[in-house]
Amino acid sequence: MYSIRGSVLRAGCLTKSPFRIVICLAISLLLASCAGSNATYSGSVYTVKRGDTLYRISRLTGTSVKDLASMNGISPPYTIEVGQRLKVNGASKTASSSTKSGTKTAKVVPSSQVPLSSWPPVGQRCWRWPTTGKVIMTYSTSDGGNKGIDIAGTRGQPVYASGAGKVVYVGNQLRGYGNLIMIKHSEEYITAYAHNDTLLVNNGQSVKAGQKIATMGSSDADSVRLHFQLRYKATAIDPLRYLPPQGSPPKC
Structure with missing residues (x-):
């Protein structure tokens, strides 16, 4: 999902330029929202799992809460049900990192x-x-x-x-x-x-x-x-x- 050398996210990146800091922390934050998660979605549809909220699904899929609600006709207080299929933005993705031939993916140690x-x-x-x-x-x-x-x-x-x-x-x-x-x-x-x-x-x-x-x-x-x-x-x-x-x- 993110093709970048794992060393970029090491603690040492905090000693570099402000631009490098932003890149490091931006990637770290993005991966933290999905690191360790096995939740997947195919194409432009996400199936609601136990414990999901629109807020969490937004982070997993990269679709804003506003877009999720609009695309799926969900009104406040934004109630969703397990098994419900939601339209999301983007192509087929996996919330967990994967390694493709010839590509190194960022490796982040989950806080857990x-x-x-x-x-x-x-x-x-x-x-x-x-x-x-x-x-x-x-x-x-x-x-x-x-x-x-x-x-x-x-x-x-x-x-x-x-x-x-x-x-x-x-x-x-x-x-x-x-x-x-x-x-x-x-x-x-x-x-x-x-x-x-x-x-x-x-x-x-x-x-x-x-x-x-x-x-x-x-x-x-x-x-x-x-x-x-x-x-x-x-x-x-x-x-x-x-x-x-x-x-x-x-x-x-």
């Missing part, structure tokens, strides 16, 4: 295979909540699981930088993430903020911890939310393990 012992210790860095609200999707190590947390809120609600750093991506080219911002905090850490409404920062801009960088929205999502990822050496780790209790300042 990275032992907790290799994660950074809690308190090594101070992280702030990027927004306030109920966590409606938690981090998961299961196949095709959520590699961040989703926080519900209201349209226009402020989204803040979880830490000081430099903006390395602002855009909506990654299908399934809507209006997305990525911030590099060091040679090892990057945070990602997806589904925003308004983007308030630019590529290359330095930001402070707690600085307002966007407003919450529902771009490429089936409800207003913020999808937040914390990545350590390009590996998605559980943000709830490192964030303080909501409403509390960082303890480090």
Whole structure:
């Protein structure tokens, strides 16, 4: 699905130019949404599996939630049923990576295979909540699981930088993430903020911890939310393990 050398996604890519960082993290985010998943679809039809939502199917197939709803006549609250066949964009695809003769595919180790012992210790860095609200999707190590947390809120609600750093991506080219911002905090850490409404920062801009960088929205999502990822050496780790209790300042 992605023909690119596996070494591109190694942690070392974070030390390269901003352009290389964007390429590395963009591919990593795209693969994270389907890495380890055995879900497949043929041609332009996807069969709903147990646990699927339009939001998840959007990430697996590269079809926006808005297009999925429109193409299949689905209205809010976007209820779907197991076995239901949905029209999607694109040709025959497989959500899991495959290797063709003479082609090297990007190799990414799913977070479920990275032992907790290799994660950074809690308190090594101070992280702030990027927004306030109920966590409606938690981090998961299961196949095709959520590699961040989703926080519900209201349209226009402020989204803040979880830490000081430099903006390395602002855009909506990654299908399934809507209006997305990525911030590099060091040679090892990057945070990602997806589904925003308004983007308030630019590529290359330095930001402070707690600085307002966007407003919450529902771009490429089936409800207003913020999808937040914390990545350590390009590996998605559980943000709830490192964030303080909501409403509390960082303890480090």
